[in-house]
Amino acid sequence: MEKIIIAGLEINKVNIFKLLFNKTMIIAYVLLAVGCYGIYEAFDERYFSIVANAHTAGLDPTNPYLAEAMKQAVFGHVGEVSREEPWTLFIVNYMYMIYTGSGVIFLVALAELMNIEVVAKAAAGFMVVGLSMVFAGLFTIATDLNMLNMLSMITTPNVNAGMWLMLPLYLTYIPFVLFEIYLLITNKREWAKRLAMPVLLLSVGVDVVEYFIQAKLFAMNTARHLWTEFPILTFYFIISAFVASLGIMGLYAYFAHRKSGEYSHLIEIIRKAMLFFIIVLAAYEIIGYLAVDKSWAFIILFGPFKYAYFGGYILLAMIVPFLLTFQKGNPIWVVLASVCTVVGGYIGRYIFVYGGNANPLSDRFGVGYEKYDMYSIADKINYTWPHQAEIFIVIGSIGVVLAVYKLVNVLFSVSKLREH
Numbered sequence: 001m002e003k004i005i006i007a008g009l010e011i012n013k014v015n016i017f018k019l020l021f022n023k024t025m026i027i028a029y030v031l032l033a034v035g036c037y038g039i040y041e042a043f044d045e046r047y048f049s050i051v052a053n054a055h056t057a058g059l060d061p062t063n064p065y066l067a068e069a070m071k072q073a074v075f076g077h078v079g080e081v082s083r084e085e086p087w088t089l090f091i092v093n094y095m096y097m098i099y100t101g102s103g104v105i106f107l108v109a110l111a112e113l114m115n116i117e118v119v120a121k122a123a124a125g126f127m128v129v130g131l132s133m134v135f136a137g138l139f140t141i142a143t144d145l146n147m148l149n150m151l152s153m154i155t156t157p158n159v160n161a162g163m164w165l166m167l168p169l170y171l172t173y174i175p176f177v178l179f180e181i182y183l184l185i186t187n188k189r190e191w192a193k194r195l196a197m198p199v200l201l202l203s204v205g206v207d208v209v210e211y212f213i214q215a216k217l218f219a220m221n222t223a224r225h226l227w228t229e230f231p232i233l234t235f236y237f238i239i240s241a242f243v244a245s246l247g248i249m250g251l252y253a254y255f256a257h258r259k260s261g262e263y264s265h266l267i268e269i270i271r272k273a274m275l276f277f278i279i280v281l282a283a284y285e286i287i288g289y290l291a292v293d294k295s296w297a298f299i300i301l302f303g304p305f306k307y308a309y310f311g312g313y314i315l316l317a318m319i320v321p322f323l324l325t326f327q328k329g330n331p332i333w334v335v336l337a338s339v340c341t342v343v344g345g346y347i348g349r350y351i352f353v354y355g356g357n358a359n360p361l362s363d364r365f366g367v368g369y370e371k372y373d374m375y376s377i378a379d380k381i382n383y384t385w386p387h388q389a390e391i392f393i394v395i396g397s398i399g400v401v402l403a404v405y406k407l408v409n410v411l412f413s414v415s416k417l418r419e420h
Helices: 016-020 023-047 054-059 064-075 089-113 117-121 123-155 162-185 189-218 231-257 263-291 294-302 306-325 331-355 388-412
Strands: 003-006 009-012 361-364 368-371
Touching: 009 162, 009 388, 016 388, 023 123, 023 388, 089 117, 089 123, 089 162, 089 189, 089 231, 089 331, 089 388, 117 123, 117 263, 123 162, 123 231, 123 388, 162 189, 189 231, 231 263, 231 306, 231 331, 263 306, 263 331, 294 306, 294 331, 306 331
Parallel strands: none
Antiparallel strands: 003 009, 361 368
16 A cells, blocks of 8 residues: 655555545444434533523523523533432443553553563554543543533633543643554554553553542542542452453454454463453452442442342453453454453443442532431432433444544554564
């Protein structure tokens, strides 16, 4: 294929139709269209409620329902994080995409430092996939912030707010990863290996800072005191993300490299790493639930989310993948295990976000929202099924992953195995 060389970077010379209208991009467009419709629905609910109009206000200006509708029109409704409905599918997807994407980047950087040659050969493609997931997570949370919140962030910046903690982190992290990808695809292996350590540390930094940001959000629920009393909880996010990340890497290896001679070796490395981190995650689950507040553990293990926890998370993220990866064999078992860890990891994040905040809060005058009795048996579970708009936007985030990866791959052939 004819190349254009800029600053040592070989760019494939492709026509615009091949770049923008290949099969993968068409699928991405469909998913993004679903996501855009979800954004329209969310914004329509937030800002254009037909309940709060001038005609209604003129007929009954003192109606308390009108006042509530006006409040929702100004401060948002669908997918908004509030004390009344503290968690959303946006938060689930954001946490999953960010942690899993940064996990892929971390593991690849670690493999480079450990001189695992077969992973280093495929490192560019893996890192682009990881970065694509980071972009998908940011796409999701951008919708959750809504236009008024983002405007107020600029006009009246609050450096203690979660978004202002995120901005400097990602403005540093993303350029570092992009430069690492540049070094990989220009075959500057020595410099790429030197940069791998900063990228690895920044990937951990993303996880730690995100933990702190989520802790600030969780603080809306006073029942979430374990964020401060059990800070080792951050390792749950990191370890579970590694399991899901290896699932993403296994699926990517299958689709991108299954016809190459290195495929069996690559999938075997992923199998061993997946088996190791599944065992670590299982051990953490046992130790973690024994160490944290027992009543909180009771809510997660035996509350309304118990079937999803055992039948979805434990079964798919740990038991089935463990059985599939325990013995060396056909690579297809690792691919199936990868599917399970990706799905099971998402279910686990959903349970943690929604189930971990299932107890309702009371609105005591002069104090604000607080738990009735810490971890008491609740008559009402603080849970609202995700709005259709949220589901559509999450589907759209998958389109972001596909579109970003495919555009980069068509232009720079990152799926190609690169020799040292």
